[in-house]
Amino acid sequence: MGMTDAWLLPVIPAGAFVALTFLGPWLPRRGDWLAILAMAATFLLVWPITADLTDALATEGAEFAGVANSIPWLEVPGNLELRLGVYVDPITVVMLIVVSFVALLVQIYSLGYMHGDSRYGWFYAVLSLFAASMLALVLADNFLLLYFAWELVGLCSYLLIGHYNHLRSAAEAAKKAFITTRIGDVGLLIGIILLFTDTGTFDIQQVIAAAEEGTIRTEVLTASVVLIFMGAMGKSAQFPLHVWLPDAMEGPTPVSALIHAATMVVAGVYLVARTLPLFELVAGASELVLAVGLLTTMMSATMGLVVTDIKRVIAYSTINSLGLMFVALGLGHPAAAMLYLFVHAFFKALLFLGAGSVIHATECQEVSQLGGLLSKMSITAPMFLIGALAMAGVPLLSGFWAKDEILTGALENRAVFSILLLSLPLTAMYMTRVYILTFLGEPRDKEAYEHAHEGPATMWVPLLVLGFLSFFAGLIVFDPIGRMLGFPGGIGEVIFLLEPEPLDFDWYVAFGSTALVLLGIGAGWYAWAVRTDLPQRAQQRLPRLHALFANKYYLDDIYQGIIDNVVLAGARVLAWFDRNVVNDTGVDGAAYATGFMGYLLKFQQTGKLPNYALGIVVGVVALTVVAFAVKG
Amino acid sequence: METAAQQVPLEHFLVLSAILFSLGVYGVLTRRNAVLILMSVELMLNAASINMVAFAAYTAPQAFTGIIFAVFIITVAAAEVGLALAIILRIFRNRQTANVDELDQLKW
Numbered sequence: 001m002g003m004t005d006a007w008l009l010p011v012i013p014a015g016a017f018v019a020l021t022f023l024g025p026w027l028p029r030r031g032d033w034l035a036i037l038a039m040a041a042t043f044l045l046v047w048p049i050t051a052d053l054t055d056a057l058a059t060e061g062a063e064f065a066g067v068a069n070s071i072p073w074l075e076v077p078g079n080l081e082l083r084l085g086v087y088v089d090p091i092t093v094v095m096l097i098v099v100s101f102v103a104l105l106v107q108i109y110s111l112g113y114m115h116g117d118s119r120y121g122w123f124y125a126v127l128s129l130f131a132a133s134m135l136a137l138v139l140a141d142n143f144l145l146l147y148f149a150w151e152l153v154g155l156c157s158y159l160l161i162g163h164y165n166h167l168r169s170a171a172e173a174a175k176k177a178f179i180t181t182r183i184g185d186v187g188l189l190i191g192i193i194l195l196f197t198d199t200g201t202f203d204i205q206q207v208i209a210a211a212e213e214g215t216i217r218t219e220v221l222t223a224s225v226v227l228i229f230m231g232a233m234g235k236s237a238q239f240p241l242h243v244w245l246p247d248a249m250e251g252p253t254p255v256s257a258l259i260h261a262a263t264m265v266v267a268g269v270y271l272v273a274r275t276l277p278l279f280e281l282v283a284g285a286s287e288l289v290l291a292v293g294l295l296t297t298m299m300s301a302t303m304g305l306v307v308t309d310i311k312r313v314i315a316y317s318t319i320n321s322l323g324l325m326f327v328a329l330g331l332g333h334p335a336a337a338m339l340y341l342f343v344h345a346f347f348k349a350l351l352f353l354g355a356g357s358v359i360h361a362t363e364c365q366e367v368s369q370l371g372g373l374l375s376k377m378s379i380t381a382p383m384f385l386i387g388a389l390a391m392a393g394v395p396l397l398s399g400f401w402a403k404d405e406i407l408t409g410a411l412e413n414r415a416v417f418s419i420l421l422l423s424l425p426l427t428a429m430y431m432t433r434v435y436i437l438t439f440l441g442e443p444r445d446k447e448a449y450e451h452a453h454e455g456p457a458t459m460w461v462p463l464l465v466l467g468f469l470s471f472f473a474g475l476i477v478f479d480p481i482g483r484m485l486g487f488p489g490g491i492g493e494v495i496f497l498l499e500p501e502p503l504d505f506d507w508y509v510a511f512g513s514t515a516l517v518l519l520g521i522g523a524g525w526y527a528w529a530v531r532t533d534l535p536q537r538a539q540q541r542l543p544r545l546h547a548l549f550a551n552k553y554y555l556d557d558i559y560q561g562i563i564d565n566v567v568l569a570g571a572r573v574l575a576w577f578d579r580n581v582v583n584d585t586g587v588d589g590a591a592y593a594t595g596f597m598g599y600l601l602k603f604q605q606t607g608k609l610p611n612y613a614l615g616i617v618v619g620v621v622a623l624t625v626v627a628f629a630v631k632g
Numbered sequence: 633m634e635t636a637a638q639q640v641p642l643e644h645f646l647v648l649s650a651i652l653f654s655l656g657v658y659g660v661l662t663r664r665n666a667v668l669i670l671m672s673v674e675l676m677l678n679a680a681s682i683n684m685v686a687f688a689a690y691t692a693p694q695a696f697t698g699i700i701f702a703v704f705i706i707t708v709a710a711a712e713v714g715l716a717l718a719i720i721l722r723i724f725r726n727r728q729t730a731n732v733d734e735l736d737q738l739k740w
Binding site: 605606607608609610613614617 | 733738
């Protein structure tokens with residue numbers, strides 16, 4: 001099992017999907033064990049591939065450029081050769097570990113969370129399909145296969161957000177997610193085709209090589225890079241296409257943990273990291289990534305402060321984190337982005353699964369009705385706390401190391417650095433807020449509180465595993481620990497891309513950020529645990545600001561306005577044209593004209609046979625004469 | 633030794649076929665009895681068959697296409713007669729006439 005066999009990884013869960021779809025109702029327990037076994041097998045197979053990669057890295061060092069294995073797919077001789085294949089390099093392996101591991105844990109967790117669901121088997125089938133497509137996405141060696149998988153994960157996201165399809169809000173949210181990401185996807189597709197027209201290949205590495213040789217026209221390269229980034233913005237919920245992610249929380253919570261926190265939404269980060277050489281060749285592209293990332297980070301942090309739904313708070317924190325990853329990419333530090341992606345997958349999945357435990361226990365997800373759950377949920381509460389502190393960036397937890405990498409990378413750019421510093425206390429504050437409102441204080445809804453209990457072992461064991469990783473995963477930044485786990489050179493060569501980078505550590509940055517994080521936590525503690533009337537008063541003093549945040553910067557209203565006034569107005573014009581011109585004049589008109597001609601001609605019919613016979617004879621004679629005349 | 637083809641030129645057959653065909657057309661146009669019209673149609677079909685066989689014998693004696701075509705025409709004609717006579721019989725039973733001038737209901 002080497003790197004060239006990596007194609008097996010997506011095939012296994014895809015097989016589980018097929019089996020569950022066609023045989024599901026006849027399998028014991030609807031086949032959930034089959035999905036989990038397939039995922040476990042996939043997860044185990046990732047390790048030989050990782051070992052193979054680390055061996056290659058150890059022998060080839062910086063010369064190593066990734067391993068590709070592909071088969072011909074479609075061939076037009078002399079014109080076009082499409083290949084289907086996998087490409088494995090360090091970022092691929094990081095993604096493989098994250099995807100297969102989180103998918104496995106989420107599937108185990110769902111045993112408890114989804115127990116008794118009416119579409120239990122279908123849920124597991126789609127989870128398997130999602131895992132297969134996500135693995136195919138990160139393994140794809142060409143843009144076409146990548147796009148194919150890209151759309152498949154979008155489809156799975158749609159299906160799973162709308163899992164509770166009897167709820168109108170869930171159906172609407174699924175539609176919104178699908179359409180919003182589709183806006184970005186169209187850009188991605190156009191970008192891929194543009195690159196193909198100038199290079200004649202879909203192979204990502206060949207396209208990058210062609211761009212570096214300068215065989216792609218500048219304007220084409222610029223346009224396609226911007227369009228590819230559009231795809232990444234849609235999938236990774238970046239401003240202004242981030243609006244779908246908070247609504248996606250309508251789906252079952254394990255889905256939010258897997259798709260909308262750990263894996264699918266980071267596909268955009270992965271795509272930009274994968275094509276970063278292209279971004280570096282286009283003037284202004286990195287700045288665009290940077291600006292979008294910063295704006296998204298700030299906006300989501302402020303919105304996270306006022307949202308009252310526990311899952312949506314975490315959703316905004318996800319958007320916040322994704323923005324941070326794009327900032328790192330825009331600064332030209334893909335390694336920092338990938339490190340953040342790696343640890344983020346653990347602590348964000350932990351937060352979502354913790355929130356899932358709370359919802360499972362209380363059947364309630366408004367923080368205004370929760371509270372005091374610490375005494376009832378002795379596993380969920382501390383694990384959630386670890387996740388929240390890791391997200392906030394408290395030292396020694398995994399989030400700290402990754403955030404520190406990004407901050408150190410931003411040191412040279414003062415404006416970016418100061419905005420990032422500003423977002424730190426905000427993030428810490430809303431994570432503190434959600435923890436306090438959920439687990440501390442007096443229970444606000446007695447009935448929900450009495451009802452609360454810790455879930456089954458299938459639910460709390462994944463929490464413990466993720467809690468452990470959220471605490472310690474960041475330590476792989478230290479080379480000795482990396483080496484101990486089998487990665488030569490630790491982070492330097494596993495997560496980092498082309499040239500290994502040493503760990504950047506700056507004591508000033510570390511202390512400064514820690515101080516800001518603690519300030520945020522303190523402020524959050526003071527506002528929501530000590531002076532609990534403070535948020536209310538702030539809300540009354542600054543009603544406009546609160547409304548701006550609570551209404552998500554009115555973006556949803558603006559989009560709805562655009563849909564109502566522009567899209568639907570255009571649709572009405574087209575509908576009028578279709579009704580009056582195409583239908584009434586064209587289709588009905590043609591039928592009416594034919595009918596009228598028939599009315600005129602029917603009186604020529606006598607019904608007498610000899611008349612018709614004479615007509616035939618005269619016609620044949622006339623045709624013969626004409627034929628002879630024409631032929632001469 | 634002269635073959636039959638050399639003694640009787642192709643034109644003779646074509647003239648015979650043309651005469652037969654014209655008779656058939658004349659019959660179809662002038663007769664009023666449906667059965668007689670049917671017989672005239674048969675005449676036309678046979679004229680066509682003669683043409684087929686004659687051309688086959690004179691232009692491509694080794695190939696069977698013309699002859700097979702004639703066989704097909706005979707077969708189809710037999711089937712057609714069977715069908716048409718049945719229809720005429722039903723009409724006669726219904727209306728006590730086979731005169732096509734009186735059968736002019738098939739119009740607006």
